[in-house]
Amino acid sequence: MMRKVLQKIYLGLIFFLLYAPIVTLIVLSFNNSKTRAKWGGFTLKWYSELFQNEQIMSALYTTLIIALLSAGIATVIGTAASIAIQGMKNRWRTLYMGLTNIPMMNAEIVMGISLMLLFIAIHVTLGFGTILIAHITFNIPYVILSVSPKLRQTSKHTYEAAMDLGASPLQAFFKVVFPDIMPGVLSGFMLAFTMSLDDFVITHFTKGPGIDTLSTKIYTEVRKGIKPEMYALSTILFTTVLVLLILVNYSPDSQEEGGKKARKAKKRPSKVRMMVVRRVIPAVIGLVVVAGGVYYAALSQTMNDEKVIVYNWGEYIDPEVLTIFEEETGIDVIYEEFETNEIMYPKVSSGAIAYDLVCPSDYMIQRMIENDLLAEIDFDNVPNAKYIGEGYMEQSRQFDPENKYSIPYCWGTVGILYNKTMVDEPVDSWSILWDEKYKDNILMQDSVRDAFAVALRYLGYSLNSTDLDELTAAEELLIEQKPLVQAYVIDQVRDKMIGNEAALGVIYSGEAIYTQWENPDLEYVIPKEGSNIWIDSWVIPKNAEHKENAEKFLNFLCRPDIALMNFEYITYSTPNVAAQEMIEDETIRNSEVAFPDLSKLPELETFRYLGPEADAVYNELWNKVKSD
Amino acid sequence: MSNKLIDFVNITKSYGTQTVLDDLNLYIRENEFLTLLGPSGCGKTTTLRILGGFENPDSGHVIFEGKDITNLPPNKRQLNTVFQKYALFTHMTIAENIAFGLKIKNKSKQYIHDKIKYALKLVNLDGFENRMPESLSGGQQQRIAIARAIVNEPKVLLLDEPLGALDLKMRQDMQYELIRLKNELGITFIYVTHDQEEALTMSDTIVVMNQGYIQQIGTPEKIYNEPENAFVADFIGESNILPGLMLEDRLVKILGIPFPCVDEGFGRNKPVDVVIRPEDIDLLKPGEGSIDGVVTHLIFKGVHYEMEVMANNYEWLVHSTDMFPVGTEVSIHVDPFDIQIMNKPESEDEEAVNIEE
């Protein structure tokens, strides 16, 4: 009895371990707050917003299509191979099984990298096709490993008996052997489908820009903060599968009675089960494919000749703005997103896609101007540019000396966000990030330049320093700081500070505004030693094919009401003075954080592009810090 | 045969809603070769497993040498089991398999070595020490399983259909082997089988079981010649089972014709079942026997002919060394002491006992 109880407790614990995160995610999907750090009440809104989120829906569709195709193809190839292997002599069989074990045993990361290198070596563009090939490759072994045991159980005499009774080899196979190994084939397919669905690492390496599966989409969102719609989607997926599996496994027939009856019922799949396997699952799959096809078709049909191709940071515009523009002008906006300047740059410079409007950061604009990638903006077509504050245009001259190529879109500073309830003394210096008192309560930025900027400014150096002594000093300072740091993160500073996880965090001013909305105990300060100021500006690449439309769109974005909409959506400071004056909330309109008087601030520098060699030095030193 | 060694007292066991053993009472004497015989699902294996300690009865007690061992774990019982599918340890050599129980008991190396030699010799498998179980044939594996059990010198050896997986010839050889072993070891064997021939060949005592009830206990001869009910009669050997009416002591009416018999004490005009073994029927010339009939089937069986005789609307099964071609008119004669009278089942429980197949 005691033993039974212990067993139950143990099972319970394991079950908790397995399902606690899942329950958490499901709960979060009903959370009426954008941040996972706070419970904002119950809501179903993410479920309705999910279906309007084109990016998530298209990632979902890509994921399902890839899972379906890769599992299907792998099942065909794998089943055929299993049959062949079954009939082989020992030596050959060992060889094939060895071949099968390579992808099973090999590290995912190595497999992903090896495929990526192969595709690049033979000049195959990374994209849908390469992801599909990669998924088929790692799926085949799962199919073989689930079909082979079934084949071993199948007596070869049944096949011979069928032939003896007049069946052709093909008929004999499909009528006799195949039904026997069907469960193996099916579980192989399901396993492959699940593996493909859940894969991140291999997709991460074999995907190209512009295409995302749910996994890779989530990975980029981890940095930006996961959208609650994603939780909603996962909850829907999970419950759907749960219900389907319960239907398959617990059909009423097999639950009836113990003993012989149950045994018989088990051998002969019940009607419900057959129904699910034969009809419901294919129907669901079919529905997904058709719906996706219609969706894509609808998407491509709306494309007319009047269009503008925009390439922007993720989460950097209010989607409503795009709709309004399309309605007002009849110009279609084709909208793509990038995660970092470094990912954006090669895509623009290679000219693979002729973007009409791009939104890089200061130092990257400098690099693009230096490499002659940008077209001059015709300011006559952008009369609304007058709403951009003069101070910002002046700041822009650091990277665009004549204000010819760029119009500021968002800007901000980097500073310290601190929790008033956890920090007693006034915060005015970077030095507090080295204060033992706040051990394990400090959040640092997990990117090379931002982290070094903090250390360099604290030491009184320029954050564009290329002096090796200065950099080494900064590196040592960062290593010294490491034991005090709770975590190196990027946009998660936001969620963690809202949730009172840490006392101090290095953060962008734009995020600071949002965090203060959510948690009034937080305060933002730019340390006296000086910091980074950054400006993201719109530029038009030289190879743009719709320059006039781009300028129309740019003019539209500079319209004060539109700029205001964007500000309220992304909360990053707008350089649009007119928009600033329209803000209703007085505290925000006059906020020192959102709209500081630049002249009163400590010395602020923009990042400059330092060249590949300096980049390498920075990376190497940063690696030393991280691995210390 | 001496005193009671094992005593099952009021054992009941059920799985879910299915009762496997219902208030079973049975004792086993020392040095006996006892066979539990019955069709599958009759409860014979469960009885054995309860004795082995692998199952616990829902109620009742198992007494071994006067002590209640009902709740004793298997490793504390002085008996060993030979399992149906041998249950050899596939990751050990033959010697290691046989040594298993002795090592557990911390016997000396020399002792274990000698025991292995002795046991292998006993089962005629000298020199197999270092082989792996999977390289042996079914019969050889079975003998290893026996060797593994007997080196522990158990007071009782339990055998759960040990010959079930062997072919006919091997099965017959092993039967003699087991009898020889039993005699050499001088211990109690409890043997479970559904094969009546095995049971008749080897046992001192046979316990016929069906649906959780004991149907009859007795020597092979008694079970065969004097089955107590229709189930036993049908299950053991072939027989003609007919409804009859006991007119008075030593006179039974079968198919409307009075037959003299030797049974007494059934009362007057009492309905009974009558068993007549096919080899006990003599075929005479028409008119010379009790009932006349016609031969309808004839098959040569080697030692005898098997015939069916249609007489008084009943197909009589007859074994005879004499041959009567199909269509021959014959007369059936049965000696009085070859007619076995049985009570008809009275209660519902007994009804359930009736022949299923």
Added chain:
Amino acid sequence: MKNKRYLAGPYLFWSVSFVVIPLLVIVYYAFTSDEGGFTLVNLAEITTPENLKALGISLLLSFVSTVVCLLLAYPLAMILSSKNMNQSSFIVLIFILPMWMNFLLRTMAWQTLLEKTGVINSVLNFLHLPSLEIINTPYAIVLGMVYNFLPFMVLPIYNVLIKIDKDVVNAARDLGANPVQTFLKITLPLSVPGVISGITMVFVPALTTFVISDLLGGGKILLIGNVIEQSFKQNSNWHVGSGLSLVLMVFIIASMALVAKYDKGEEGSML
């Protein structure tokens, strides 16, 4: 079934094209420099203190996770196999089902659970128990690894255990072994093949992960997987990345060989 060999054709083609050749490409990159000449510099990168440390931590954490997984999974598999559920698919279901919640989200969710002000600590605080501070430490990474890879340990062991004839265990008990002896001498040795395939299926992904350390380590702990990922995705130094991958592969093969030495049995029994 004769002349079925050609059915393996597509598979052979696929395997060679997308498994074997890509590995050769890695080897090529590992032994060449940017200019295209032969070099051993890329392989030597592993000896820099940072990379050695990353490799060391990776080996340590994956070893610990594997051991923890084994210790958790074995009793679990034993309990499950003794449950005599005639639906073994139900058990598979329990462990496969979580995979339909995305791997990254599942792991992310542990942040919400483990954080200083997270769910678990709120509960502990409420009960006036000391709080659990493991987020952003190696412990959290081990937890993440155990959580993600536990099913790969449970399933093969479970599959081996249910195949062990109950009578073999009974036979040992019958021959005088107590439950502990029976476990040590019979059940455990017979389940070795499952344990082996479980170990490989946990150790390799744990050794090479970069996502779990990313999500639960707070960016403070660099595993060898992170180093390799960065050399491809951030520093664009493919040659060094390939060199390190090759070294990693050698480590995997070596550990597999080590494990296989103890495995006389059949091929992996995950399914």
